Amino acid sequence: MILIDGKKTAADIKAEIAAEVEQMLAQGKRRPHLAAILVGDDGASQTYVNNKVKACEVCGFQSTLIRLDASTTQDELLEHIQRLNNDPEVDGFIVQLPLPKHINEQAVIEAIDPAKDVDGFHPVNVGRMSIGLPCFLPATPAGIMELLRRYNVPTRGKRCVVLGRSNIVGKPMAMLMMQKGTPGDATVTVCHSATENLKEICREADLLIAALGQPGFVTEDMVKEGATVIDVGTTRVPDATRKSGFRLSGDVDFEHVAPKCAFISPVPGGVGPMTIVSLMLNTLRAGKLRN
Ligand code: GUN
Numbered sequence: 001m002i003l004i005d006g007k008k009t010a011a012d013i014k015a016e017i018a019a020e021v022e023q024m025l026a027q028g029k030r031r032p033h034l035a036a037i038l039v040g041d042d043g044a045s046q047t048y049v050n051n052k053v054k055a056c057e058v059c060g061f062q063s064t065l066i067r068l069d070a071s072t073t074q075d076e077l078l079e080h081i082q083r084l085n086n087d088p089e090v091d092g093f094i095v096q097l098p099l100p101k102h103i104n105e106q107a108v109i110e111a112i113d114p115a116k117d118v119d120g121f122h123p124v125n126v127g128r129m130s131i132g133l134p135c136f137l138p139a140t141p142a143g144i145m146e147l148l149r150r151y152n153v154p155t156r157g158k159r160c161v162v163l164g165r166s167n168i169v170g171k172p173m174a175m176l177m178m179q180k181g182t183p184g185d186a187t188v189t190v191c192h193s194a195t196e197n198l199k200e201i202c203r204e205a206d207l208l209i210a211a212l213g214q215p216g217f218v219t220e221d222m223v224k225e226g227a228t229v230i231d232v233g234t235t236r237v238p239d240a241t242r243k244s245g246f247r248l249s250g251d252v253d254f255e256h257v258a259p260k261c262a263f264i265s266p267v268p269g270g271v272g273p274m275t276i277v278s279l280m281l282n283t284l285r286a287g288k289l290r291n
Contacts, residue, residue, distance in 0.1 A: 001258055004147050004230075004265040010273035013146070014058045017277075017284055021060035024291065032287025033062040034118065034279070035084050035093035039077060039103070040070035044236065045096045052094075055276045061283060064090070074103045078111050085113040092118030092136075092286035094279070097168075115289070118282040121168070130175055136282045141173040143274030144209065144230055148183040153228050153263050159204050160186035163218070163251070164211035169232055173209055198222075215249035220256040228263040232271050248272075 021031060034056055038049045049065065056063035066080060077095070084093045093116055099105050109117075114124035120136040128135035137145075148155060160177045164170035170190060177186040186207065191198050202208055202222040210218050211232035223229060233251030250267030258264050265271055 001261050002151065002263045003258075004151055004263055004270055006143070006147060006265060006270040006273045007268075009147060009150055010277040013277045014055065014280065017059040017280055020284060024287070025060075029291040030089075030287070031060060031062045032283045033064070033089055033091050034283045035064040035066065035087075035090045037066045037068065037077070037080055037084075037093065037095045039068045039072050039096070040100050042098070045098070049096050051276055052279060055280055056283075059280050059284070061280070061287075070100050072100075072103075074107065077103060077108060081108065081111045085111075085116060088290075090116065091290050092116045092283045094119045116286060118279060118286055120172075120282065126167075126172070129172060132179055136285070137176070137278065138168055138172045139275045139278035139282070140169045140211075140232060140271060141176050142278040142281070143271055144173065144232070145176055145183055146278065147230070147265065147271070147274055148207075148228075151263060153183065153207070155183040155207065156185040158186050158206035160188045160207040160209065161202055161205035162188065162190045162209045162211065163192075163198075163202070164213075164232075165190055165192045166211065169211040173211065177207070177209075210251035212251050214251055216251070216253045218252040218257060220253065220260065223257050223260050225260050226262050227260065229257055229261050230265045230271065231267050233267060234272060 036049050036052055053063050053065055084090050095108055109121045112122055114122045117125055118136050120138040125135040129137060162170050162174045174188045174190045178188045189201055191201055199222050203224055205227055207228045209230045213233055213235055215235045215237055229252055231250035231252040235249045236246040237249040239247040248268045254266060
């Protein structure tokens with residue numbers, strides 16, 4: 001069994017990005033600049049955004065964090081977005097999700113200039129991805145593709161089962177795995193809450209990508225001997241022994257599943273760090289396109 005080390009891979013890629021930024025600066029170009037809008041005080045979202053800002057520092061990017069009160073109206077948020085769309089100093093920006101209930105998330109996503117949509121959530125980027133055109137890829141699936149590439153996990157002609165059909169992970173993951181190329185060229189099945197015979201389907205998977213948000217959902221009896229298992233789950237589970245009061249739990253029963261696997265990604269230290277690195281790669285790309 002090979003443990004897919006997302007933490008180390010992410011650190012390697014951040015060092016590669018930092019070296020590229022140095023080259024850009026030596027050529028008289030600007031540092032890539034990422035802005036992030038955080039609305040409200042959701043604990044997990046604050047942690048994610050803080051980690052994104054820290055990653056910008058490591059990569060040598062400029063970053064701007066715009067913190068808005070939970071009572072911010074949709075129109076006020078849209079004004080901030082317009083300002084960032086028009087700011088020539090900002091290469092790309094994100095609006096951290098989820099947003100407070102009174103704000104229409106889709107309207108917000110569609111207000112972002114697709115050329116600055118480094119989350120890859122705008123329908124223009126989603127559409128371009130679906131037909132294999134250059135675009136900003138959504139961070140989590142892009143991070144998983146990079147792990148599969150760097151660990152030379154075989155995908156061509158393999159059966160890939162994606163658990164979950166979210167717009168952020170499940171759907172784009174399925175799309176990328178079925179596309180021509182390496183990694184890719186897989187035969188893909190997407191399972192969701194209405195899927196019948198889910199266990200049987202999982203047992204046929206050469207690659208099983210779990211993105212349900214249900215701790216320990218994938219058990220040993222659902223995994224084929226020699227499969228590759230990618231765990232996207234990051235559920236906060238109460239844990240009194242931790243200073244934070246919680247620990248992150250993946251969708252996979254790692255202890256019992258790992259011995260059967262050719263490759264497996266752990267939680268934490270697997271997909272999570274790669275998600276942030278993908279955002280950095282998208283920002284680097286945006287910076288190059290605009291420089
Ligand atoms: N919330 C959870 N994941 C993400 C992400 O990748 N981008 C944004 N903007 N919000 C998120």
